[in-house]
Amino acid sequence: MTSQKTQLSLKIAVVGDVHEQWEVEDGLALKHLGVDLVLFVGDFGNESVEVVRVIASLDIPKAAVMGNHDAWYTATEWGRKKCPYDRTKEDWLQKQLDLLGVAHVSYSKLDFPEWNLTVVGGRPFTWGGHEWRFADICAERYGISCLEESAEKIFQVVKSAACENIIFLGHNGPSGLGDRPDDPCGKDWHPVGGDFGDPDLAEAISLCLNTAKTIPLVTFGHMHRTLRHTKKTQRRAVFRSPEGIIYLNAANVPRIIEIDGVKLRNFSLVSLEGSVVTKASTIWVSNDFRVVSEELLYNS
Template sequence: MTSLRPQTSKAIRIAVIGDVHDQWEPADSAALAQLKVDLALFVGDFGNEAVEVVRAIAALDLPKAAVLGNHDAWFSATEWGRKKCPYNRQLEDRVQQQLDLLGVAHVGYSKLELPWLNLTVVGGRPFSWGGSKWKHVADFYQQRYSIDSLAASTAYLRSQVEQANHETIIFVGHCGPAGLGADPEAPCGKDWNPVGGDYGDPDFAAAIALAQQRGKQVPLVTFGHMHHRLRHRQDRLRQRLVQDAAGTVYLNAASVPRIIKSETTCLRNFSLVVVEQGEVVEASLVWLDETLAIASQEVLYSRPVTSLSVG
């Protein structure tokens, strides 16, 4: 039976930029042009309230969406961070400066409609530290967003799904959703002592589940925060990608450091995702060299080829 839902027929090439942590250079902008992407998704942690890094990324001349991470409010969201703040918070609000620079491209607690791609990008909770407890940043969310609990956060994220204009929704968060596993090596697994436990965001998971329940196409959920290199062991990396029963691909893009330099070489990473007809057909982690050529490519997902039976 033919689906009556509008389909995104054009293959969409997406670059996902993992936790930047001050590693953004003019060559990165050139690299995105070289990669010929239709959309760039940033999962946050540009630096410790690194306004100039955000300014450079906001100036990119291509469709983009971003969610600010916990480091992007490092000196503003917690009491201990405010005590270490290197600038006068009475005279400057660097969190707001970042939000103003990104404008509509910041989809934390928001969404971005991309009609020429026939999709909506919905953001997760901005500035998230991960986990299921509404704890040391509670006053920050109350002051910034008038959101005072995990339940209120969940309701707000679900409202963005309800208001989405398109049948295809891509989700972007800083921390990923709860439900992807409790092992320390899981995409959002707790890898510090005591190790183990699901450190994903339950409000983000609820928004994704609602989109799936409403019959939306959800090809991709991407995030960072939990770095690929594990703290509790060095012999393997974190699980970077999983797929659920509905076919949604969950991609952790936090390959940190994202730029590695030597005396003669420079490698920078991007995650590349191709979406076609509302499905991810390929996802990979690529490293570009100093000439912006692809030096290596690790395929994390390739859609299985369905063979047709005859007879």
């Protein structure tokens, strides 16, 4: 029997780019936070099978997409040259996918009918921007050869969703969220400025708006909160569209830091009431699982 809480209110944790920083304590922290669902935006590490193995064992409902680093030794010639394993005998990229199983939603989905919610994944291994890096791997593994086909692939997944409410989960965010370097997907390296979002994800979201589906949240990472060209400001983590969609960039990197000998872990938290995001924040949790810092990013 579904509880009244799960019908009306959902507590979602979004884990930004991991970059090798995931420990057993992170899973324990999520348990103490009492989250209902965990979303991983990818970049677990450079094809870091062992990191993904620990995350895959997390016994909380979860969904994940793959980032560019998750195909680091497979997708490019320079990566293959530096590959630490024999690619004729092993495939660490596939090992990650096998470990995640149904939780991996790049170009796929996961239905949560008890919450009337479907999580739809964007393009895997995205680097960001209108120039498609890592294109070969999407052609080889998914049969997608251009950004138009990618957008259509994501939209077809939306049309197959069993639930009314759609959360889009990407590694990089969509284009259209601004072209300043501190915008959620803005280019923050020289020459600074420009929209570095994914046009295919933006197109799929646009197509979804013309259906009966509702999109409360689009969440992603890749473009780090700390800007490369200046330390005076940080990247804006939240954008609210005219349609009421909340776009959340969760990439606080590094996501584990140490201050005065105390280790702190970063998570983004989203409160979902039915089909509406009512609150989004980024928190730092200490080793005794206390929330020692919370930055309110959005409050309806």
